[in-house]
Every structure is written in structure tokens, then in C-alpha cells.
Amino acid sequence: FAITFTNTLVVCSSHKTNDNKVKRIQISPTIEQTQLYQNYNNKQQQQQQTTSTMSSSSSYDYDYVVLGGGSGGIASAKRAAATGNVKVAVLERARWGGTCVNVGCVPKKVMYTAASIATTLREEAKQYGFEGTNTTPDYPKINWSVLKQKRDKYIERLNGIYENGLKKLNIDVHIGDASFVDEHTIAIAQEDGTTKTITSAKILIAVGGRPAVPPGDGVAEHSINSDGFFALEERPEVVVVVGAGYIAVELAGVLRGLGSETHLVTRHGRALRKGFDPDICEALHEHMVHHEGIIVHNDTNGVAKIELDANQKKIVYLNSGDVIYGVDCVLMAIGRVPNTDSLHLEKAGVTMDSKGYITVDEYQNTSAPNVFALGDVCGKVELTPMAIAAGRRLADRLFQEDQAQAKVSYELVPTVVFSHPTIGTIGLTEPQAIERYGQNNVKVYKSKFANLMYGIYDVAPDEKPKTLMKVITAGTTELVVGIHIIGLGADEMLQGFGVAMKMGCTKADLDSSIAIHPTASEELVTMGTWGTSPAASGAKHSPLHGAGPAKPVLMQEE
Numbered sequence: 001f002a003i004t005f006t007n008t009l010v011v012c013s014s015h016k017t018n019d020n021k022v023k024r025i026q027i028s029p030t031i032e033q034t035q036l037y038q039n040y041n042n043k044q045q046q047q048q049q050t051t052s053t054m055s056s057s058s059s060y061d062y063d064y065v066v067l068g069g070g071s072g073g074i075a076s077a078k079r080a081a082a083t084g085n086v087k088v089a090v091l092e093r094a095r096w097g098g099t100c101v102n103v104g105c106v107p108k109k110v111m112y113t114a115a116s117i118a119t120t121l122r123e124e125a126k127q128y129g130f131e132g133t134n135t136t137p138d139y140p141k142i143n144w145s146v147l148k149q150k151r152d153k154y155i156e157r158l159n160g161i162y163e164n165g166l167k168k169l170n171i172d173v174h175i176g177d178a179s180f181v182d183e184h185t186i187a188i189a190q191e192d193g194t195t196k197t198i199t200s201a202k203i204l205i206a207v208g209g210r211p212a213v214p215p216g217d218g219v220a221e222h223s224i225n226s227d228g229f230f231a232l233e234e235r236p237e238v239v240v241v242v243g244a245g246y247i248a249v250e251l252a253g254v255l256r257g258l259g260s261e262t263h264l265v266t267r268h269g270r271a272l273r274k275g276f277d278p279d280i281c282e283a284l285h286e287h288m289v290h291h292e293g294i295i296v297h298n299d300t301n302g303v304a305k306i307e308l309d310a311n312q313k314k315i316v317y318l319n320s321g322d323v324i325y326g327v328d329c330v331l332m333a334i335g336r337v338p339n340t341d342s343l344h345l346e347k348a349g350v351t352m353d354s355k356g357y358i359t360v361d362e363y364q365n366t367s368a369p370n371v372f373a374l375g376d377v378c379g380k381v382e383l384t385p386m387a388i389a390a391g392r393r394l395a396d397r398l399f400q401e402d403q404a405q406a407k408v409s410y411e412l413v414p415t416v417v418f419s420h421p422t423i424g425t426i427g428l429t430e431p432q433a434i435e436r437y438g439q440n441n442v443k444v445y446k447s448k449f450a451n452l453m454y455g456i457y458d459v460a461p462d463e464k465p466k467t468l469m470k471v472i473t474a475g476t477t478e479l480v481v482g483i484h485i486i487g488l489g490a491d492e493m494l495q496g497f498g499v500a501m502k503m504g505c506t507k508a509d510l511d512s513s514i515a516i517h518p519t520a521s522e523e524l525v526t527m528g529t530w531g532t533s534p535a536a537s538g539a540k541h542s543p544l545h546g547a548g549p550a551k552p553v554l555m556q557e558e
Contacts, residue, residue: 070098
């Protein structure tokens with residue numbers, strides 16, 4: 001008895017041995033059966049790709065070559081090498097760890113912490129009765145040089161850890177600028193002026209991006225970008241930060257917290273207006289202006305030009321007509337562009353979109369059969385942990401036969417902005433939820449309050465910094481489709497709620513968790529009239545109606 005799958009029918013053949021005739025029965029498949037066939041076919045194709053990699057790689061120098069020694073590329077290279085039968089190489093032209101380690105997440109968090117400590121010393125300590133604080137106009141005075149030296153030393157140690165991690169797995173390292181010769185061959189322009197080539201069965205592009213520079217007279221000459229911020233040898237007294245995204249908001253908060261007069265210039269509307277909930281954007285704006293003292297210039301259409309005055313201070317002319325005088329530093333943080341312009345991707349048959357980002361599918365496949373891409377070079381969810389997860393899953397799929405369908409999900413990705421205060425967000429904003437599900441199917445829970453830390457502050461209740469939380473639900477079960485927080489501790493509390501959302505939690509599931517008191521996070525499990533949401537759970541083991549905990553599946557003793 002044999003079964004043959006096709007896209008349009010299922011043929012069942014019953015073989016009769018007595019007269020050697022074959023009886024054929026044709027059955028039109030259901031939608032579910034067709035999907036089953038497609039999934040089976042996709043799996044077979046992925047397995048063939050894995051088998052092809054393992055069988056044909058002997059004709060190349062390597063099984064797997066990774067372009068880019070950042071977090072995503074290194075994660076993928078190490079995962080592949082850990083199988084024990086894959087020959088791997090990584091190419092890098094700068095410092096190990098990529099943007100995140102060297103001029104991104106890690107040094108940024110160090111500077112954020114320094115600014116937070118300054119705020120505690122300058123403002124919070126006095127409110128809690130500590131004497132001898134805030135006695136001079138420049139208190140607390142930071143030694144920028146010492147902070148930079150210690151930060152840079154820490155980064156250098158991380159560079160070494162990344163490099164040693166490659167050596168432990170016998171991953172070859174090549175230093176230089178890479179470009180494609182064809183889909184299996186890479187040319188490496190080395191520091192000594194020579195060029196060498198290597199070949200590989202599979203190649204991953206994980207070269208990341210770089211800060212964009214806007215047009216304008218004197219803009220390139222008289223400004224720095226986010227990379228340049230980490231090269232500053234001293235704190236600028238007056239700084240203009242141009243941009244409305246993560247980087248602009250974070251660095252503006254750092255500089256203001258460390259004592260600089262800080263101007264934030266946006267082209268259109270509020271900061272973080274793209275991709276963030278409007279209530280969060282409004283709350284951030286209010287805090288920056290009224291509590292941090294950042295001077296915000298909205299709706300300027302950007303910088304027209306930058307000039308130097310007689311004292312070598314910068315004059316920043318905005319397209320709105322505003323002019324900012326006496327500026328020590330102009331920091332451009334208007335976005336990033338992919339590092340694809342020197343790769344000669346056309347020689348490998350790799351296509352890009354109009355902005356230079358590499359086009360990939362859900363499995364990180366490019367248009368070239370043996371070339372893959374992930375991370376900032378693809379322009380989708382440009383976050384370090386996202387690139388790491390994508391890199392590991394790609395290596396699983398390519399080099400482990402039982403992982404032929406492995407891929408990473410780009411949905412429900414929790415993320416944090418290290419603004420002052422921090423912002424944590426996951427899922428749909430309120431406008432996005434309404435657009436997707438309709439106004440009648442969306443219910444929003446919201447809470448705005450002063451954190452207990454500010455309870456004893458000698459200021460009017462309305463003047464205390466506020467925390468804002470939103471839980472966005474959809475459908476009759478009130479499935480949680482978005483959580484958005486701005487306030488103290490948002491960065492540390494979101495991760496656990498991210499796990500719950502990935503598992504399909506409902507508002508009733510949140511309510512079923514007993515609050516931890518007194519904390520800010522308890523607001524997320526007590527919003528609305530507690531315990532009155534529809535009694536529907538998204539959990540495999542429902543926690544509703546006083547149910548006990550789930551039980552583990554135990555191994556049977558032999």
C-alpha cells in the first residue's frame with residue numbers, strides 16, 4: 001500500500017498480487033492535508049540543503065565562513081563549530097564583538113549607569129536625608145577621563161574573550177576587508193596591502209551597519225556620530241543631539257545626567273514616535289523636559305547647516321529657523337545604514353532592497369543558494385539578542401540533520417530603551433492593535449503612578465516623576481498583545497513578561513499571578529478590576545480558578 005502526495009490530490013495505490021493489477025483511489029485533500037504536504041516538502045528541501053553542505057564542502061577551504069565578528073556572526077560560527085565536524089572561519093576588519101560590544105549596547109550601558117549614579121547623588125540623596133550633598137553648582141563632578149579609561153579597559157577585555165572563544169573551538173580567524181568573488185569565494189584585503197582568497201561551501205553575511213550622516217553644509221565636518229561619542233576625551237558643556245530614535249534618546253539622557261546642557265533635535269514630532277506606543281512617547285517627552293531639563297526641539301525638519309563662531313564654538317542652524325549658539329559638540333544619531341556597499345554582493349547573486357539591506361526569507365536565506373545573512377545588515381529587528389538567536393538557529397539548520405526546519409521568530413521581541421527613565425516594550429502598540437484587530441476587539445489597561453521611591457519627596461504629587469504602564473489585549477479571551485512600560489526598573493521587569501507573552505498569556509493569566517508588594521511591576525498583574533477578565537488562559541497548564549502548579553514529567557527508573 002503506497003501513498004503519493006501532490007499539491008492537488010492524494011493518490012492511494014493498493015497493489016493486488018493475485019492478478020498483478022493496481023487499484024488507484026484519488027482523494028481531494030483538505031486545506032490541512034495540503035499544508036501537511038507543503039511542510040513535508042519544505043522539510044525535505046531543508047534536509048537536502050544540509051546533506052548537500054556536508055557532502056560537497058570537501059572541495060572548499062571551509063564548510064562555513066562568517067563575514068563579521070559581531071555578536072550574531074560569532075554566535076553562528078561557534079554553534080556550527082561546536083558540532084565537531086564543521087570547518088569554520090570568521091572574517092573581521094575591526095574589533096571583535098561588533099557594534100554592541102565596542103560602540104553600542106555595552107559601553108552605552110556603562111555610561112547610562114554613570115548618569116544614573118550622578119542623578120542619585122545630585123537629587124535623590126538629598127531627598128532621603130543625606131547631608132553634604134549638592135553643595136556646589138557642579139556637584140557631582142565626574143572625572144570623564146577616568147570613566148572613559150575604565151570603560152575602554154572593560155571593552156578590551158570583552159574583545160579578548162570573544163577572540164579566545166573562537167580559538168577554543170578551532171575557528172580560523174582572518175583580518176581584513178572582505179568582498180565576494182563569487183558565491184563560494186571571498187577576497188580578503190589585508191592590512192599589509194596584499195589580498196588573499198578563501199572558499200567555502202556556505203557563507204554568512206553578518207557585517208552589521210554604521211551610523212548615517214545627513215546632508216547639510218558643515219554637518220560632516222563639525223559633528224560626530226554615536227561611534228564618536230565613545231571617543232570623546234572630555235564632557236562637552238553644551239551638546240546638540242540630532243535624532244529621534246533609541247540612540248539619540250539614550251545619549252541625550254546620558255549627557256544631561258552627567259551635567260551637559262543638552263538639546264535634542266527631532267525632524268518630526270516626538271522622539272521614538274516610530275514603533276513605540278504614543279502614550280510612551282508622550283510620557284518620555286514630559287519627563288525629558290520637566291524632570292531632566294533636556295531642551296527639546298521638535299518638528300525642525302533637521303539641521304540645515306553648522307558653522308563655527310570666532311571662539312570655535314558651533315552654531316547649529318535648523319531648517320525650522322531655530323538657531324542654537326555656543327555648542328561644543330553636535331552628535332548625529334539619525335539612524336544607521338548597512339555595511340553592504342563594499343561587499344560586491346552582485347558577484348554572488350545576492351539581492352538588496354533600495355536602502356542597501358540584504359533581502360532574506362524567514363530562514364535567513366538570501367537570493368544566492370549558499371549565502372545567508374542576518375542582523376543589522378538585513379534591517380529587521382536590529383537588536384543584538386535577535387542576531388544571536390538567528391545566528392544559532394541558522395547554524396542548527398545548516399549543520400544538524402535533525403534541525404532542518406530551525407529558524408527564529410521575529411515576533412513578540414521584548415526590547416528596552418535606556419532612557420532616563422527606562423522604557424520596556426513588547427508586542428503591538430495601541431494603534432497597531434486597533435488596525436490589526438479592530439477597535440471593538442481591543443481593550444487597553446493603563447496605569448500611571450509615582451513610584452514608591454518618590455513617596456517621601458518634598459514636592460507636590462503632580463510634580464513627582466511618573467511611571468506609565470499599558471497592557472493591550474485583543475479578542476474575547478483578552479489575549480495580551482502588547483505591554484509597554486516607562487519608569488524605574490522597566491528594563492529589568494520586562495523579560496519575564498516577555499516569556500509570558502510568547503506563551504500566549506491572557507489578562508486572566510496575569511491576574512492569576514499574586515502581586516509582589518511593594519514593587520512597580522505588581523501594577524501589571526493588578527490592572528483594572530482585578531480578577532474580572534474573561535476566565536480564559538493561554539497556558540498549557542491553566543493557572544486559573546486557584547489551580548495548583550504544573551507537574552514535571554519524570555524519567556522512569558529502570
